[in-house]
Amino acid sequence: MNALKLKDGTSRKSAYDLRDTRHGREQVHTLIVVVDNEAGVLARVIGLFSARGYNIESLTVAEVDHQGHQSRITIVTSGSQNVIEQIMAQLDRMIPVHEVYDLSGEGPAVERELALLKVRGQGNNRVEALRLADIFRARVVDSTIESFIFEITGTTEKIDAFTDLMRPLGLIEIARTGIAGMSRGQHSGPWGETGRVAWSGSAAEDDPVEESSGP
Numbered sequence: 001m002n003a004l005k006l007k008d009g010t011s012r013k014s015a016y017d018l019r020d021t022r023h024g025r026e027q028v029h030t031l032i033v034v035v036d037n038e039a040g041v042l043a044r045v046i047g048l049f050s051a052r053g054y055n056i057e058s059l060t061v062a063e064v065d066h067q068g069h070q071s072r073i074t075i076v077t078s079g080s081q082n083v084i085e086q087i088m089a090q091l092d093r094m095i096p097v098h099e100v101y102d103l104s105g106e107g108p109a110v111e112r113e114l115a116l117l118k119v120r121g122q123g124n125n126r127v128e129a130l131r132l133a134d135i136f137r138a139r140v141v142d143s144t145i146e147s148f149i150f151e152i153t154g155t156t157e158k159i160d161a162f163t164d165l166m167r168p169l170g171l172i173e174i175a176r177t178g179i180a181g182m183s184r185g186q187h188s189g190p191w192g193e194t195g196r197v198a199w200s201g202s203a204a205e206d207d208p209v210e211e212s213s214g215p
Helices: 039-052 081-092 123-136 156-170
Strands: 027-036 055-066 070-078 097-102 108-122 139-143 147-154 170-178 180-183
Touching: 027 081, 027 123, 027 180, 039 055, 039 070, 039 081, 070 081, 081 097, 108 156, 123 139, 123 147, 123 156, 147 156, 156 170
Parallel strands: none
Antiparallel strands: 027 070, 027 097, 055 070, 108 147, 108 170, 108 180, 139 147
8 A cells, every 4th residue: 555645734643633732732830810809800810711711720719918908819720821821911901900920930939738638537447547647747637436537738749649548548528728829039929028020921912811701
């Protein structure tokens, strides 16, 4: 059989691989958004991601300035650098947003998550669960004759590893807070002395990110 001859400009890739690679490969990004603590802001922020079809892997939000009524939103998502820059540019133009930056692109950072795990605690499994908890520096915050509740703080990878070890021992329930993080060194938040560039990039102005029309 003669080899298939391809014309100039054609590809040997499968016809079923139709993903658009023009915008670069996807990477995990941790975005920090400081907003006014008012109704509807969180829905508008999330709407920018859903409009692009990007999943939010972790989301935490809490008021961090009670006098100024400002909240800090931490979002972990995956996307190409081009799309992330477009979302950040759109966020920066929203009225309630005071600051937005990509924590993943600012150099060394500290990211932590807290989790509560309820584990059955009987017989040998009880002893093994306590032994592993000591290794991972998880502490017991509640105990009954039949179960424990462990509290563990650390990176997402650490919590994932501890959770996987608890499953065969009788993991009953798990609750996770999501990522909270900040950059190391002299960089500070909106109330610090060191200023921060809201976002840096070259997001195309002719390809805006649409806001969600939902409530």
